[in-house]
Amino acid sequence: MSVPEFQQLLQLSAVNPGWVVAIGFALAFVEALALVGILVPGILLLFLLGAMVGWDGPLLLGLGVSVMAGAVAGDGVSFWLGRRYRDQLRTRWPFAKRVQWLDLGEQFFLRHGGKSIFIARFVGPLRPVVPLVVGSMGMPVATFVPRMLVACALWSPVMLLPGALFGESLELAAEFGGRLTLLLLVLVIGGWLLIWSTRSVYETAARRSTWWLKNLALWLRRHRHLGHWFGGLVEPGRREVLSVVTLGLLLVVSLAVLFGALVLAPLSTAAWEAGFELSGLAASMRSHFADPVFLVLAMGVSRPVLLTLIGFGALMLLIQRRWNALLHWLLATLGGWFLALMLNALMGFLLGRPAISGSIGQVPHVEFVVTTLVLGFGALIVAKDFRPRQRKWLYLSTVALLALVALSQFYLARATLNGLAAGLALAMGWLALTGIGYRSRARPYGAPGWRLAAFIGAWLATVLFYVPPNYPEFAAAHQLVQPTRQIGAVAWWTGGWRSLPELRSRIGRADRQRFDAQLAMSRNELEQALTASGWVRPPRLGVDSLRPIFGTRPRPERLVHLPRDFAGQPDDLMRRRMLSGGRVVVLRAWDSGARLEPSATPVWLVQARVLEPVTRLGLFNTWREIDEDSNRALAELRTMGADWQWRRPGPEAPWLVRSAPGGR
Structure with a gap:
C-alpha cells in the first residue's frame, strides 16, 4: 500500500466511520474462523485499521466493540462447527487437508485444558483452531462461552491500541517530517510481512520435512545415477539430513538467479541502469531524524567491523579446536568476499558501466554479501546446537537484521536494488555451498547461548570502538546537499x-x-x-x-x-x-x-x-x-x-x- 492510498483511507475513515466499524467486525470474524484465519494476516490488517482511526476516542471505542463482536462471532461459528461434525472433521474439506492443525489444537487443549481458550486467542496459529477443537471434543457451552468472552474482550484492545498509537505518531511525524512517515510505514509493514513470511516458510518446512525427505529418498532410489551421487545425503540415520537438503535447495535457487543475471546482463543493460535511477528513491526517504540510526547501522557492517568479526569468530573456533568449523568459517567469509569482488568486476565488464564513486555502482554489493555471509554462517554454526524451536527465533532475528542492513544501504544511496538482490543471491548460494560441507561433517558442541552472546558482544564492542571517532566523516560523506x-x-x-x-x-x-x-x-x-x-x-x-x-x-x-x-x-x-x-x-x-x-x-x-x-x-x-x-x-x-x-x-x-x- 502506497502512502497516498493510506492517506485516502485516513480520509475515508473520517468521512465514513460506519464503514470502518463494519470492516473491523468482518476482519475479526474472518480471522477467527476455523482454519481460514490462518491464511488471513488479521493482526496486520487490524493494526492498520487502528492506525486509520488514530486516537479518536468515540470511533476507537466503537471499533473496539465491533472487533470484539466479530471475534466472538467467529469463535462461536468455529465452536459450533466442532460440535456439529466432531469426528467427521478429519474427513471433511478443508479440514482433511490440514489434519496437522487439528492435531496441534488437540495437543494444546489436552495440555492446558480450559485455559487454552484464553491463551489461543493471543497465539496466531492456534486462534482459529482451538475453538473448533474444543467443540469437537465436547466442551460444554457454559464452559466455553465465558472464557471466550473474556479472551475476546481483552484481545480487541491489544490488537487495536498499538495501531491507534502508531496512527497518532504518524500524524505527528507528518507534521514534522513527511519522509519519516514514509520510513515508519516501510519499517513496520515491510518488517512485519518479512517476519511473517519467513516464519511461515520455516514452520511449513519443519512440518512437512519428514514427508519431503521420505519421498525424495524413494525417488533417488528409483534413479540409480542420481541416487549414487546424492542418495547418501537423504538416507535415514545420516546427521543433519534436513539442514543439508535445505541448504542444497537454497544453493540451486541462488545459482539459478545468479546464472540468469549473468546471462541476461548484456541483453538488459537498460533494466540494470533503471536500478540506478530507482536509487533516487533513497533521497525521497531521507529524514534528519532517521539519518543517525541508519548511519550507525551502515557503519556497524563496514569493512573494519566485518574484518574484526571474522577474526574474532576464527579465534573462538581456534581456541575451541573446532577445525572443521574454522575451515568452513574462513572459506565462507573470506572466500565469499573474494568471490563477490570477482563477480562485481565481471558484472561491471558485462554491463560496460562507467566508474561510479562509492559502493552504489557495485553489482553485487560486496559489503552486503560479506555481511550476509558473516551473520548467516555464524547463525548456521550456532543454530546446530540449539533446539529446533529456538533455531526459528535465531533465523528470524538474522533475517530481520539483514533486512535492516539492506535498507540502510539503500537509504544512504550506498547500494541499488539490483546490487542488493544480486548480493543476496550470491551470498545465499555460497552460504548454502559451504554450509552443506560444514553441516554434513559437524559435531555437537555445547553452550550455544554463551557463544552467541560472545559474538554479539564482540560486535557491539567493535561498533562502540569504531563508530564514534569515524562518525563525523562518514556522516559528512553521506549528507544530502541541496543542489544549487x-x-x-x-x-x-x-x-x-x-x-x-x-x-x-x-x-x-x-x-x-x-x-x-x-x-x-x-x-x-x-x-x-x-x-x-x-x-x-x-x-x-x-x-x-x-x-x-x-x-x-x-x-x-x-x-x-x-x-x-x-x-x-x-x-x-x-x-x-x-x-x-x-x-x-x-x-x-x-x-x-x-x-x-x-x-x-x-x-x-x-x-x-x-x-x-x-x-x-x-x-x-x-x-x-x-x-x-x-x-x-x-x-x-x-x-x-x-x-x-x-x-x-x-x-x-x-x-x-x-x-x-x-x-x-
Whole structure:
C-alpha cells in the first residue's frame, strides 16, 4: 500500500466511520474462523485499521466493540462447527487437508485444558483452531462461552491500541517530517510481512520435512545415477539430513538467479541502469531524524567491523579446536568476499558501466554479501546446537537484521536494488555451498547461548570502538546537499519561480505542505528584518525543554518547536511571534538552492503557520496547526520589510518577495 492510498483511507475513515466499524467486525470474524484465519494476516490488517482511526476516542471505542463482536462471532461459528461434525472433521474439506492443525489444537487443549481458550486467542496459529477443537471434543457451552468472552474482550484492545498509537505518531511525524512517515510505514509493514513470511516458510518446512525427505529418498532410489551421487545425503540415520537438503535447495535457487543475471546482463543493460535511477528513491526517504540510526547501522557492517568479526569468530573456533568449523568459517567469509569482488568486476565488464564513486555502482554489493555471509554462517554454526524451536527465533532475528542492513544501504544511496538482490543471491548460494560441507561433517558442541552472546558482544564492542571517532566523516560523506542552480533575477520574478518546489512534502495534506512565499534576499537581511518586526528564536530543543513537553499543562512560551524536513534537511531558519490566547505564528525558511544572477542572491522557501498548544494522548504537550487562521499567518508575514516588493502570480501560487527591483 502506497502512502497516498493510506492517506485516502485516513480520509475515508473520517468521512465514513460506519464503514470502518463494519470492516473491523468482518476482519475479526474472518480471522477467527476455523482454519481460514490462518491464511488471513488479521493482526496486520487490524493494526492498520487502528492506525486509520488514530486516537479518536468515540470511533476507537466503537471499533473496539465491533472487533470484539466479530471475534466472538467467529469463535462461536468455529465452536459450533466442532460440535456439529466432531469426528467427521478429519474427513471433511478443508479440514482433511490440514489434519496437522487439528492435531496441534488437540495437543494444546489436552495440555492446558480450559485455559487454552484464553491463551489461543493471543497465539496466531492456534486462534482459529482451538475453538473448533474444543467443540469437537465436547466442551460444554457454559464452559466455553465465558472464557471466550473474556479472551475476546481483552484481545480487541491489544490488537487495536498499538495501531491507534502508531496512527497518532504518524500524524505527528507528518507534521514534522513527511519522509519519516514514509520510513515508519516501510519499517513496520515491510518488517512485519518479512517476519511473517519467513516464519511461515520455516514452520511449513519443519512440518512437512519428514514427508519431503521420505519421498525424495524413494525417488533417488528409483534413479540409480542420481541416487549414487546424492542418495547418501537423504538416507535415514545420516546427521543433519534436513539442514543439508535445505541448504542444497537454497544453493540451486541462488545459482539459478545468479546464472540468469549473468546471462541476461548484456541483453538488459537498460533494466540494470533503471536500478540506478530507482536509487533516487533513497533521497525521497531521507529524514534528519532517521539519518543517525541508519548511519550507525551502515557503519556497524563496514569493512573494519566485518574484518574484526571474522577474526574474532576464527579465534573462538581456534581456541575451541573446532577445525572443521574454522575451515568452513574462513572459506565462507573470506572466500565469499573474494568471490563477490570477482563477480562485481565481471558484472561491471558485462554491463560496460562507467566508474561510479562509492559502493552504489557495485553489482553485487560486496559489503552486503560479506555481511550476509558473516551473520548467516555464524547463525548456521550456532543454530546446530540449539533446539529446533529456538533455531526459528535465531533465523528470524538474522533475517530481520539483514533486512535492516539492506535498507540502510539503500537509504544512504550506498547500494541499488539490483546490487542488493544480486548480493543476496550470491551470498545465499555460497552460504548454502559451504554450509552443506560444514553441516554434513559437524559435531555437537555445547553452550550455544554463551557463544552467541560472545559474538554479539564482540560486535557491539567493535561498533562502540569504531563508530564514534569515524562518525563525523562518514556522516559528512553521506549528507544530502541541496543542489544549487542559477536563475536570472528577472526570469525568476516573471515565471522562473515555477521551477522551484511548491510543496515541502508530498505526504500529508497539500494545503499544509504548500510553501507560502519565495523570498529573494540574503540570510542576514532576512534575519534583520525578522528581528525588527518582533520575530524571535523559539526555545531550543535540549534537556531543559523536556519539562514543558511533559508538564501537566502546556506553557506556550517555553514549548519547543521540532524542526520540519524539506528534501531531507531541517529548516534553515525558524522564528516565531506570540499571539493572544497562547497561540503563536511560526515562520520556517529553507534554502531552495536557487541563486539569482547576477548577485547570487539565495531564494528562500517560506511557510508561516498559526499554532496552538495541545496535549497529545494525555501524555505530552505539542503544537497543533490551525487551518482556519492561515490568512492570519500570511498577514503577520506581510508586516515585514517596508521596502519589500510582494507579488502573487495566482491564487494557488506562492507570494514572490524581493527587497529591490530585479532582486539582489
